[in-house]
Amino acid sequence: MSVFWSLVKLYVKSFYNLPGKKSPGTIAGSRPGLKPALKAVGVGALAILAVGNFAYLFVMLNLNLYQGLSMIGLQGLLVLNAAVMATMLTLVVGFMTALSTYFLNDMELQLLSMPIQPRALFAAKFVAVYISEAAFSLFFMTTAMVIFGLKEGPNPLFYLWGTLAALLLPLPALAACYMIQIPLLSLSRFLKNKRTIMIIAGVLGLVFGLAFNLYFQKMMPPVADPAARASAAAGPDSLVSRIGQAYPPALLAWRAMSDPVSPGALVAMLELVAACAIGPALAAFFLSGAYARSLVGFNESHVRKLSRSGAGAFIARRIRAGNPFLALVKREFDMMNREPMYLLNGPFIIILMPVIFGIMFVVQKDTLFSDPDLAGLRALFDGGLGAVIAGLAGAFLGSGTSIACTAVSRDAKALPFMKSLPVKPSSYMMAKLGHALAFGFFGSAIGVGLVAVAMRLGAGAVLSGGAVALSLSSLFNMLGLWLDTANPRLSWDNPIAAMKQNPNAVIAMLGAMALLGGSGWLSFRFSLGPGAFALWFGAVPAGAFAALLAAYPRYAEKRVAVMEG
């Protein structure tokens, strides 16, 4: 295998945390048991659910656009919109991915010491990042192609050109990302720090998420005038159309797909191939050397030293005894909040989600208050439903931090050391629960507070909602911790894997959403009275939490004893 392909294989395995082949040292004659099979089925179901969730969002977006544009005879612009959106999505997501994987870990320093051509090093990294971007672009374009295909029945070549375009469009976007990043990281010292670039990538991701949410909300029904709304978002005078017409690859993709059987379509596709290949070729040719040089000295850090007299004063001031359990809880806070990847995907959700819902509320406010079906809800809000909604929102925020459901996995590297300390495993694990419950409290308070302000709820509803939020979020956090105790992810190279690639986080998030959504619907459907409301949303989860809490320490003791992290 060539150096380039060996590097591609290495990077792909490392990026996507792919499992290696079974080692020959595994137990002879062992056969696959029920547990791995069930796990595979579960992970598969989760993947389908997660992909289905995004597919639903993209389908709804494209469907609404199509319906709006077809009213004014401009449905062909759906394809241009898809090409532009696929490019923009891969540009922003690609920028974050390229930045966060610019320097993976110290393995890259090892690679620098090997006789590897900088071009092979850069090209391999580019290919590894491109794979996820291409999948993302294809996913988005496919939803648009399916909607357009079902409605308009184009020639099969439409799908071929669309698929090729989806695979080609991320190339110039990704090349542009590296053309910005390589000079930037070559010139600036402060950026050559994994932690700094993770924070920047995270903030960019949030800004992008909010912008996409804004765009998405504008496209979602119910709408007063779908045609006007679609035209404003994707019509000939819209920003997306203007970008598309000014951006040759999107324009070429649109041209090929608009009239797929004409000779012009083939010419447009050939032009698209050429246009998309130029960027990566230029980047590989001119920037590979700079890329390899920019990796030198990455993550360098210097120790802040104290003076001789300062060290003595420091010890007197900072070395102080404290409570052992609080020391365990403090360690949980520090280990999570000081790792940018964990902070942004965990506790920061408490801030991010209210902002996202705030945007939804502001964008949909007119529609919400003008909808005759929703106008009657005011009475229901005052009659108890407001407290339910506030409680569910608080519970969602309070349990959405993924602190509990990744607590053991995140700590995998420290597990042997922690087990060597004279600490009861149950105390160690209860500290993790304490950490999650503290954020559960903040999330509940923020969620309930925001809904209370938006719906102008009274003190009674706020208190009831707060109790519901605390009760439910505590239960969900307990269940999440139980899940990660039962099935932790103890083997990983990159801390991201412990959180973002942890099935427990997905199960906990989707499970909480399903339970909260289902409970909300039930309470709305059957107009629960105050007694039933208090029982179902307050007493039942609180009771379940208490029961699980009582049983957990013994379970944790048993599980930690057999964990071989």
Place this chain on the structure above:
Amino acid sequence: MLELSGISKTYAKSAVKAVDDLSITVKDGEIFGFLGPNGAGKTTTIKVLIGVLCADSGTARVDGIDIAADPLGAKRRIGYVTDNPELFARLKASEYLNFVGDIYGVDTATRQARVAEYASLFDIKDALGGSIGSFSHGMKQKLLVVASLLPDPQNWVLDEPMVGLDPRAAFALKETMRSRAAAGKTVFFSTHVMEVAEKLCDRLSIINKGRIVFTGTLEELKEMQGADGSLESLFLELVDEQAEAGA
């Protein structure tokens, strides 16, 4: 005193015993070296001894306390230096020391005195305010050593402690081992550095493929092998003999 008796351990998903019917006793006031090739079972043995791994069979006792029956009681009597100092990179050195001090219940005055003493000895006193992530491998190793000494444990267990240490710190570590043994405390350490084991150990064990192939003094090893070479040559001879016998 540390006692391992009939310890066997097979890892999940492995057909091979990492440690097979292993027995060692380390007396108070003794410096005990634990030697063996890579993958011989040294770290597994240490992990069983300190309660990180459960043995499939056999018992591990710390000052007479069975670690399986009373893990907290046994662990309180151990100071452990891991072979992997890549821990808690996000914490500051002082935070890590406070964490260990809190877990072992070391009061403020004692803690401050010991931190000042050992941080000076291992030359990291001026770095106590720094983040562990910014430390070199050697500095992290020194911090682990200092932290392990905070509770003044009766039994000091060190897994490859010399790796990454500069000559001055290595000397300080050896002197600390000697002074602790002289004070009646137990020192148990694994190493690949034969010169260190030769000069420092009162007794030693050699492990190969999960089995103890020798336990005793250097003189007893020489006697057994019928040769008068260095520990290094005796070690290689013994391990090669085992390999040939197993082949």
